[in-house]
Amino acid sequence: DHIDFHQDVGRIVAASAISHIVSHMIDFERNRVDFIWVNQDYKSFEWFLKLLRQFEQEQDAYLALNSNEHRFLIIHLYFTEIKDDQYIGTAPLELITQVATEDIFTGLKARTHFGRPRWESIFSGFIKDDTGFTADDINIFFCGPAAMRNAIQESCTKHRFHFYDEKF
16 A cells, blocks of 8 residues: 555644644643644544544633633634535535534534635634734644645735745
8 A cells, every 4th residue: 555644744743733732721821723624524634533622622621620711722624525505505504513512523612614714704803803913923834735825825914924834
């Protein structure tokens, strides 16, 4: 069998980075990490779900003991294979996800988003939410395909976020 290790490099880096973040929860007093992972389908997340569930549980346990703290690791998963239906969009799936206590695809508390991320909307939200962050506070770290990198870098430039990418 042929194994493409280069395809796993980004996954390994992401898993390592998230592990470091969770193990240093106390250091994240004012900081926040929005972890955005984009894949075609939920099967592409399977190898990583156990780790993400563990992170959610550890963060919940920490927050239960430290009620004055805020959620610092926010997970966003996108399935690009699920497209909006021309007439009803993704309404049936969204209705199901609204009533479920956990994500129907991953079992996580973090909800799955359908289609491609709308970077402009996501990045605008980083500034508009109640965190008090300014553009200078926001760093975007990216690993992935060139077309997505270009779109993200363009949005970072527009919002004056710091952009860092890893090429493999």
